[in-house]
Amino acid sequence: MTTGRKIGDMVLGLITSGMGLPVAVVLGLIVFFSIGSDAFLSLRNLTAISGQASTLLLACLGATFVVLMGSIDLSVGAIVLLVGAVTVKAINAFDLGVGALLVGLLTGMMLGAGNGLIFAFGRIPSFVVTLGTLSVFTGAAWEILQGRALRFDSLLFENMAIGQLIPRFPNIALIAIITWVLMVFLCFKTRFGRYMFIIGGGEAVATTAGIPVRRYKVYAFMLSGAMAGFTGALAVARLGTAGPTLGQDLLLNTLAAIVVGGTSLSGGIGGVHRTLIGVLIIALLDNGLNLMGVNQYSQMMVKGGVVIAAVLISQERGKISVMK
Amino acid sequence: MFRPRRPVEASGGQMSEQGIVLWGRGITKSFGGTEALRDVDFDVSMNQVVGIVGENGAGKTTLFNIISGIVPPDAGEMVCRGRPFAPTGYRDASQVGISRVFQEQALIPNIRVYENLLLSHETTYSWVGQLIDKKRMVATAQRIIDQAGLDIDVRRPTASYSFSKRQLIEIARACIVPTEVLGIQDPIVLLDEPTSALEKSDEEVFRKLITRLRERASIVFVSHRLSEVLELSDVIYVLKDGKLVATVDPANATERVLHERMVGREREADYYHESDQSEVTDRPVVYRVQGLTRGGHYDDVSLDVRGGEIVGIGGLLNSGKSEFGKGVSGIIAPESGSVQMNDSDPELPNVCRLTARGLAYVPAERLLEGLISRFSAAWNVSLAGGGDLFANRFGVWSGRREAEVTESYIQKLAIKAGGPHVLCSTLSGGNQQKVVLARWLCRDAKVLILDNPTRGVDAGAKEEIYKLIRRLASEGAGIILITDELLELIGLSNRVVVMRHGRVAETVDAAVNAKPTERQLIEIMLSPSRDDGDAIELAAAS
Structure with missing residues (x-):
């Protein structure tokens, strides 16, 4: 088989797997913004994009599993904020260094477990549970921060995010990519990943087949929380502070990236690999529109429109009979 | 929205001489490499009842989907009332007077019967589009019901009628509304398994309904009940593996002839493989159920299943046998009672724990x-x-093993699927059921709880499933068989437990040469008791 054929097959595979359009959008955005702004393709800006995109990607990776399972996690941004605040407090109190990442991850996992337990055993829609905890976590974080931005002083920890093991490529981006690879593996090559698809595709079938559905629901929220916590700690390391607005843009951005990437909100369709593309679309939009001087408010309108458009295009409307 | 239409020009030059309202030639359709229909020709004449029979997977539903515009054919043409007919959706079909009653019910339970009957035709009965003339709607709806000869008050909420009655309402809607409301003469009505959900008492009403309706409509219907097809049809098309294999005149055909045409073989005398039934009195108990109770569903049910034994559970629809099946497998946990698998301690059933130990449940x-x-x-x-089975102890999944195992069961169970990666939505009911069974076979299930394992499955696949159940038993598995089909219950079981109002009414021995009769079992199922006031629902006793 020639290389040409191979590439042709790959392109065909992309299109038939439903990823053709998102990938085309990414390429289109790159072309569009590089024409619209000279600074867009500069190394400096690409480094900036990779930094911004990494935070979003890390925050989305866990939440994608929840969406795949047919539920939703609205508390991702709030966990990032709360864990960010807790991490800074912890670093200042105990001089944790790199260990702060683990603290962030575990704190997030606990918060996610709370979400999952209430959702799975209280039998309350995940939308309601996480809307509630969104408020609880945000309030708790602001209580800790007392309305101020908390600083920390640990060069080692800071380097975790903004150091560059690979020149021009911040460590946070490297971590995000490695985590993404791990999550793609988790999604397609493990029992956990398969159960997410099955619960999202047919929960009643999963139950009669003896799959411990509730336990896996809790696991999914724990993963989502853990990844959000991990993101919170890294975001703090990247910014040098934990401020009250940390993670605020993640509520829309995570869901937007997951959905734009092609994971269906109805559950059972999509996958973590797609979320990378979705994150790129959102991050490129944010960055490019900024560079072109589009104001913040118009940007919000564009992004909202993109999310709705993505769902409109991606779902097979013919197969949906009832929408509530 | 729908508007009242002028009658479609009927009769006259546009129609062919024999009064054929709809015909198709060379209809062909495949799904993902599996051919569902191949070169099928059909004619529907005015005021005729056309019966379509065939095993599951023979292509009956696909043919209906094509006629009603839900899927387009790959090849072939159709002509309706003299005009080329290539519907792109159910709406197209309904506008030329084709209506269909689907296998799943399409009535909305929380509104009134007349609203359901005239659903989507409200604009005909309203002023300025919104104010509804309720009186006129009720009158029209009642007229429709009267024409159908049903005993139903259209002002009552739809949900207050039984499933079976609602089915009749739907059939009446499909047959009469096109004429009554849209002014279409001679509508064509497609009925998909219209009687599978009917109670015994309503089957007679259904027959009368069809006899009345044939005066004013052409009816095409699919049914697994051959006696009914023979009785009602003017002509019978037999489909097999997507091909039209015979056009039968019911006047000189019998059930056996039809069946032979469908499966291409004669029904064997030993349909239930009774000679393979094993003697189990000295075998160890593999599943012990004690005092299982869930309020309002079943009460204090105890039974033992021995290795190699098939325990049949029969009863009317309201006997609680299906709920008991869900309880005994731990899917909906009972309130009290216990189960014991092999030597385990007695415990409240929990589906996750039980499946891990080798229990299988087929819903x-x-x-x-x-x-x-x-x-x-x-x-x-x-x-x-x-x-x-497919993941190692670190939870890493083996897609290759999964594909290999599936492929091997596609071979072993003769599942008609192009390969392990074929979507189940493209498989017929019988093949889908084999996929469900393969799930448990590959896990070597020791105790199987089967709830109506052959429901909606054609005769060929049915026979294979019976053979499979026998084989599993002879290999030592304990089986609880819950079924509405009496012959299956009697033929397969070593023992029949009859449930009535959630309790075990009687346990009847069913040794090979001393099987109980249908009549005996029905007596037990019906046996009068104080709280037996309302209508008796007899489960598919035929």
Whole structure:
């Protein structure tokens, strides 16, 4: 088989797997913004994009599993904020260094477990549970921060995010990519990943087949929380502070990236690999529109429109009979 | 929206001389490499009843989908009332007077019967589009019901009628509304398994309904009940493996002849493989159920299942036998009672724990609870708790093993599927059920709880499933068989437990040469008791 054929097959595979359009959008955005702004393709800006995109990607990776399972996690941004605040407090109190990442991850996992337990055993829609905890976590974080931005002083920890093991490529981006690879593996090559698809595709079938559905629901929220916590700690390391607005843009951005990437909100369709593309679309939009001087408010309108458009295009409307 | 239409020009030059209202030639359709229909020709004459029979997977539903515009054919043409007919949706079809009653009910339960009957025709009965002339709607609806000869008050909420009655309402709607409301003469009505959900007492009403309706409509209907098809049809088309294999005149055909045409073989005398039934009195008990109770559903049910034994559970629809099946497998945990698998301690059943130990549950509602039809066969075969069969102890999944195992069961069970990655939505009911069974076979289930394992399955696949159940028993598995089909219950079981109002009414021995008769079992099922006031629902006793 020639290389040409191979590439042709790959392109065909992309299109038939439903990823053709998102990938085309990414390429289109790159072309569009590089024409619209000279600074867009500069190394400096690409480094900036990779930094911004990494935070979003890390925050989305866990939440994608929840969406795949047919539920939703609205508390991702709030966990990032709360864990960010807790991490800074912890670093200042105990001089944790790199260990702060683990603290962030575990704190997030606990918060996610709370979400999952209430959702799975209280039998309350995940939308309601996480809307509630969104408020609880945000309030708790602001209580800790007392309305101020908390600083920390640990060069080692800071380097975790903004150091560059690979020149021009911040460590946070490297971590995000490695985590993404791990999550793609988790999604397609493990029992956990398969159960997410099955619960999202047919929960009643999963139950009669003896799959411990509730336990896996809790696991999914724990993963989502853990990844959000991990993101919170890294975001703090990247910014040098934990401020009250940390993670605020993640509520829309995570869901937007997951959905734009092609994971269906109805559950059972999509996958973590797609979320990378979705994150790129959102991050490129944010960055490019900024560079072109589009104001913040118009940007919000564009992004909202993109999310709705993505769902409109991606779902097979013919197969949906009832929408509530 | 729909508007009242002028009658479609009927009769006259545009119609062919024999009064054929709809015909198709060379209809062909395949799904993902499987040919569902191949070169099928059909004619529907005015005021005729056309019966379509065939095994599941023979292409009956696909043919209906094509006629009603839900899927387009790959090749072939159709002509309706003299005009080329290539519908792109159910709406197109309904505008030329084709209406269909689907297997699933399409009535909305929380509104009144007349609203359901005239659903989507409200504009005909309203001023300025919104104010509804209720009186006129009720009058029209009642006229429709009267014409159908049904005893129903259209002002009552739809949900207050039984499933069976609602089915009749739907049939009446499909047959009479096009004429009564849209002014279409001679509508063509497609009925998909109209009687499968009917209570015994309503079957007679259905027959009368069809006799009345044939005066004013052409009816095409699919049914697994051959006696009914023979009785009602003017002509019978037999489909087999997507091909039209015979056009039968019911006047000189019998059930046996039809069956032979459908499956291409004669029904064997030993349909239930009774000679393979094993003697189990000295075998160890593999599943012991004690005092299982769930309020309002079943009460204090105890039974033992020995290795190699098939314990049949029969009863009317309201006997609680299906709920008991869900309870005994731990899917909906009972309030009290215990189960014991082999030597385990007695415990409240829990489906996750039990499946990990080798229990299998096959639900009656295949598409809701049995399999996920938009996933592949392989995914559905591997879909079960205690996932260590396809995942190693670190939880890493082996897609290759999954595909291999599925492929081997496609061979062993003769599942008509192009390969392990074929989507289950493209398989017929019988093949889907084999996929569900393969899920448990590959796990070597020791105790199986089967709820109506042959429901909606054609005769050929049925026979294969019976053979499979026998084989599992002879290999030592304990089986609880819950079924509405009396012959299956009697033929397969070593013992029949009859449930009535959630309790065990009687246990009847069914040794090979001393099987109880249908009549005996029905007596026990019906046996009068104080709280037996309302209508008796007899489960498919035929």
